[in-house]
Amino acid sequence: MDNAPYHSVKLDKPPTSTNTKREIISWLNSKGENPPDNYSKAELLELAKPIAASMGSVYVIDKIACGNGHKVIRLPPYHCHYNAIELIWGQIKGCVAKENHFKMADLKALLHEALSSVTEENWSNAVRHVETIILNDTANDVSINHFVEEFMINIEYSDDDC
Template identity: 55%
Template sequence: MNVDTFEKWFKNQLLPNIPSSSVIVMDNASYHSRKIDKPPTTATKKAGIREWLEKGVTVPDGLLKTQLLHLVTRHITAPDTNYVIDKTASEHGHRVVCLPPYHCQYNLIELIWAQVKGYVSKRNTFRIADLKPLVHESLNNVRADNWKNAVRHAKKLQEDDEKRCGDLPLHRFFHYHSHIF
């Protein structure tokens, strides 16, 4: 998967097929997080750094790349959290909520995929022709109760983590969104 393929799928396949005002939950895969007007880094070519700066800064001629990068750091006014996917979802009346980094155990889809894979593995004949219908059958067996149970399980994991961590701030995703299911 790459950012271009994901964004095309997101816009052309996902958004037209979900209810209005949906909350879209995503993990922190790099292809989910392309920034709008991403500031240049040391890996950016000098011309690219200059081009980014010239959108709002007068850049003297003859500066070295390191000097241009110093100008970049001086002109980033706030953390850049504007992502292409968030903007695209918002333009279609939806909202994106990202799971906290390194907490895949809170990801509901992982629990549902485990259910689907378990179903397939118990019935697998190891014939490739049987696999696709078996996957479809398994997906059709996913019910609202399965999602509710996944929410309950992930919420319990989060609560247990919060108890273990004491006063450390943890993401409050499931406390806010558990009403969805």
């Protein structure tokens, strides 16, 4: 899954400065904290920071997927080429653009036609292509890491001949 904001809605979102003081206190209480009544909003947020950091991120969509027997694997940011659906969207947009000639009246019908033209084979090919890209990138990353490790320089050693 990509990191679109609607895929990254947190299940138990920690409070921010946009929350009211009452909301922050309520969140802290739900975590077993009982802050003093005289704390300012800024002090309450400071109290919430370590709790929020220790919780990690649990996303709504991950919980839904897990409840249905799936595990969400998130794509690294800015790596849309690892997402097979981008290839399918490219196919659909290409079909629409080829036939549309910029007529809004035809757009809905063309979109439905393009969507129905996506086959199981198209999906298989897209997934295979993405898997190949990931495997190649992983192999290149391992090669680069090995190369970098060979040429590490120890700055603590002061022998001029090295």
